Amino acid sequence: MQLYPLFADLSDRPVLVVGGGDVAARKTAMLLRAGAKVTVGAPLLVPELREWVRQGRIAHQAGGYQPGWLDGVWLVIAATRSRALNARIAAEGHARQRLVNVVDDPALSSFQVPALIDRSPLLVAISSGGTAPVLARRLRERIESLLDPALGSLLQLAQRYRTRIRARYADLAARRRFYDWLHDGPVHAALRASRPIHAQRHLQAALTDDRQLHAQGSVVLVGAGPGDPGLLTLRALRALNEADVILHDALISDAILDLARRDAERIAVGKRGGGLHTPQPSIHALLLEHARSGRRVVRLKGGDPFVFGRGGEELDFLRAHGIAYEVVPGITAALACAAYSGVPLTHRDHAQSVRLVTAHCQRSLTTLDWADLARERQTLAIYMGVSQLDELAHQLMAHGRAAETPFALIENGTLPQQRTLTGTLGRLAALSAQHAISAPALLILGEVAAHADASHWYGQLLATSTLQHPTAVPHDLADAA
Template identity: 65%
Template sequence: MPASRLYPIFAELAGRRVLVAGGGQVAERKVAALLEAGADVHVGAPAFSRNLGLWADQGRICLISGEFEPSWLDGAWLVIAATSDSAVNAAVAAAAARERIWCNVVDDAQRSSFQVPAVIDRSPLVVAVSTGGAAPVLARLVREQIERLLDPSLGALAALADRWRARIRGRLADLGRRRRFLEKVLQGRVAEFVRRGQIAIAESALEQELAAAEKSTAQGSVVLVGAGPGDAGLLTLRGLRALNEADVILHDRLVSREVLALARRDAELIEVAKEAGTHHTTQAGIHALLLEHARAGRRVVRLKGGDPFVFGRGGEELEFLQQHGIAFEVVPGITAALACAAYSGIPLTHRDHAQSVRLVTAHCRESLDTLDWQALAAERQTLVFYMGVAGLERIRAHLLAHGRAGATPVALVENGSRTEQRVVLGALDELPQLAAQHAVKSPALLIVGEVAALGGCLHWFGAAPLGPVLPAPLARAA
């Protein structure tokens, strides 16, 4: 059974009673961490380690000698069961549950109501890593990697921000302006002065930056970001940064939840869904939203599946923004043709089988009827049809009528790059039947050409291909 999803929380334990059941080395480690948090620690056990006895003599903790009794929980906010006896740990957890007190049982996720994470301490900056009790060693390994990434000066930088928090809030009342100011300060010269240990100079630089920010006026902007086909790992670093800087994110329906989860938590998410047959938000409506939020001084991300300049109407949106004097930039994404082919083991070009690639949109009958089918039916090229699920019968008919062989390999890639990816392989003359047989639905991409057959032998991601797999083209002789 997979570990349940936990709600991350940092507890304020200063001056609050915490019970640790156990008197050995494991309990000692837990007590040491609780003392760092300023907790009022009570430790109960039949016997105690040398350090626990020493801390008690120093007045830092209170010892309760004997076998566990539920009365030990009186007044406790939190309980940690750290004995070597599983029966005692179970009794502590059961008593805590009856009293509705959060309890952690060391190395027993099933009996725990909270988990103690691996911690990276740059106080007051603290990073916690948890696997929900599923793999504590993995959490520790992740912590070690993060330790190497975080400069020791971050603690001093966080303390500086805390000292200036009230002044910054008072002088920059607007939340968006304040956040942008802090993002600039915490990554710029103020942070560099802190890293060098020049705190007084950092304070002076912060005052200068704040004075300049007070005089400036908020300027809204739009970043057009390609989200890729679904796998969040394919989002670019620049795209990730844009998501974390955005005040408002206008996203397409096909942008995956995993990509949206990377956005800043307090950003406003607005779905502007447009899919074949149903237009929940018109293009004019999207333009109006971009203009409204940018003119309000917000940083807007227009998040599109794939790449915004490949059948994404990104050019139209930039033209509109330019006409209205809105600043913009573009972050390209991995378009569906590249990602779906790669995740299906299908090379779009191959020196023996395909010397060119054509990307074609097939979202409606009118667009299909305007294509140069004579050129598209030529051999030794790969065709990739976007939004073509509804037009498979017409695509087949046009290609066959203009000379493309019925045995030409094809591949239908549904939900390419996502965990639910499906690939259906077959031949051009049976294309509509393949789609119907396997109930292929949008989002799906059609690949036509000899290279499609390679998906049968070069498959590496997700479920195995479906359909009558054709023999792969012969590779070039060595």
Template identity: 65%
Template sequence: MPAPLFPLFIDLRDRRVLVVGGGAVARRKIDALLASGARVVVGAPALEPSVATLVAEGRIEHIAGRFDPNWLNDAWLVVAATDNPIINRAVCTAAEARRVWANVVDDASLSSVQVPSRVERGPLQVAISSGGGAPMLARHLRERLERELDESLGDLAGLLDRERERIRQRFPEIGARRRFFDALLAGPVPSHLRRGDHGAAQAAFDAALATDASPARGSVALVGAGPGDPGLLTLRGLRVLNEADVILHDRLVSDEVLALARRDADRIEVGKQVGGDHDATQARIHALLVEHARAGKRVVRLKGGDPFVFGRGGEELDVLHAHGIDFEVVPGITAAVACAAYAGVPLTHREHAQSVRFVTALGRDGSDPVDWPALARERQTLAFYMGVSGLAHLRDQLIAHGRAPGTPFALVENGTRADQRVVTGTLDTLPEAAARHAVKAPALLILGEVAASAEALHWFGPQPLRLDSPARREPTMAEAA
């Protein structure tokens, strides 16, 4: 997979830009460049009439003849817009030698810079790029945004641009300035501009600027990040992430979820390592929550899954309550619900399971607190939050207490993520199947008659594996390199 393009907006005002080609395609590029204030030079043997008109009006310069690499002298950017691939390649090669950015129309492989699809609302621009690989998708998204983004956003961007210095003087501290913008954009100014009442919008802006944006106190939001797929984050969770000053996140929170957070928020990983001192780590988390909230920060404690399902959310709220710190809880989709859904396993079923139990393997002191006789009863689904450790012990205890050896299971590794794998089988072969396919944490075990549905109802990721499926092969050193 090639690296993504780095998005960048370029100031081309009064800078020389060369366009090679004088036809209709070149004309479209020339119009966009002129709108950006570029000093456009067109090199071509002949010009399409509308391009010739621009030359006659003195708006662009024309160099007649076939492409010469010297045309690139003093150019900041070159656009190859001819219908001759040999000329386009020559332009690209000459530009590369001179370290001039080049865009070859409709040929991403030759281009060192891409021109994105754009949605413009005054000074506000939204750029969309597929790296040249899927231009029709980019166009489709642009058309959607054209419908969804109100024209008044241009007026709003203009107002904020004019008032930028007043805002910075009134709120020199970045946190207060951000709170001002949050309140302003949620207030009446945008609606006044949508109605075209610029006077009322200015008055509302002035009133907002006069208010005190300093926070009364810090706060903490416990947010469930879900099991990994960023699409499963709730809207409230997304909103809180974009308001956070500090984010304390677990090790298993996916990079894709973290990428949705505000870019300038401080991110602190507080995940617990296997075999580490979990109580010491939890004490550090408590201390960080209190420290940052008392400093007036809006803190998000971002937890994989749901904060109140094996997430120690209750312990953290106890600490916040004891210190008089404001808090809220934003639920997340817990791993059992998400992994079962993505594996095609209904946790309950009228014919097979009238209840479901969420089980963790260890208590606070590391003991085995599981009520094995209760778990061994039939017609219920068990969801074990235990990774892949202790599977042999689990199998032996359940069978010893009466659970049928042929009870189906589905072991879901990296549930909801792009690399999700599902291993299925029966309870008596559980540890052997997990070992054969080298299942690793994070993994969730679903046990019960409903787990057999994974074979037929599976819909996400590769087909489920069984004990007799080919084992996972680790890459060789040469392949890894």
């Protein structure tokens, strides 16, 4: 081990930064967050540093570097553009037994500034000894995605009650069980939901009644997005890594499930037309069973739980049975499929509104207001409508929508096998049949859909010009031709 890891308390301690540029400003900002009394020495300062001087947050030593600047400071950061000057600052600082960091020059430095993950009072520092700062940054990004932002608030709350916790749980094993409950139970969940008063009440109740510590299950409704694992939110990823059991839809890919906690139980509860079907009451029963057994349950849904995902029904059920829950939204198919096909859902010249419509069966079509849907200057994003394309086109044209209205039909949106079919409303059903478009697919209808022909960038583009050629070519090859 070449470096000795430590966390320095710089609160109200003098620190010197030599240099007045953007790098010096970034280093100064970090020191100010740590409560240091910062002096910046440089002939000129960037606007951010000048403003801090004006506000009295930092002191300024104007002019060129002087050895006397090192007197009385605890550590020094050299951030000038001159390696010779930085080397001189380092040598004179070391001679005075000061800790010195020379930016981007580990050979001249006696300490390194790590890549930092801040969940104050929790800090996670990553160092490569100055040899691989890019790797340290990438590791920080990976770890950052796994650490809940509410951890800081949780630690601050525990810190305030530390004396009472130690008095209530004098036995070390019992205290450890309490802290496990604090992290896994309703206190942390309340803080994630920005309900600090509820979190404090849960903590106070547990300090007076041990029954509060009994395993309490919960459910998180998680939107997995349209299929590309890269579109998962950070909160969704954390939920998957904390889950004891995952109830997932049929469209959830193995690539997404592979991101979950390895020992989590996985239960498929999908609904696919013409295939396996898990009734909604059975899903409710499974949620209740596992939550009441004290497990952390993730209900993993494609897209977003509240956009044609029955998330509202499941939330009603959980609330009626007293089960704690959270909701993690996901990127719904309309947004993702449009983006991956280069289609703007709104446009100043073409569409000032977007309508999300489901058309998964004949019964759902009879409840739609076709006259309203057929209006111009709006975009329709129609979910689950592949089997109803003929009737959809018929109803829209019968109620006034022009047969020349552009459409983009996106199959397997955001997945490697994505195909985007473009054309006009009057030929929608015929084109779809010719290219054997199948579910899952999303239909975008409106003038904005015409953008797909020029702006499409992902997967295959099945343009009208390919009608005589059943096998379409990838978009980039078609462009090259």
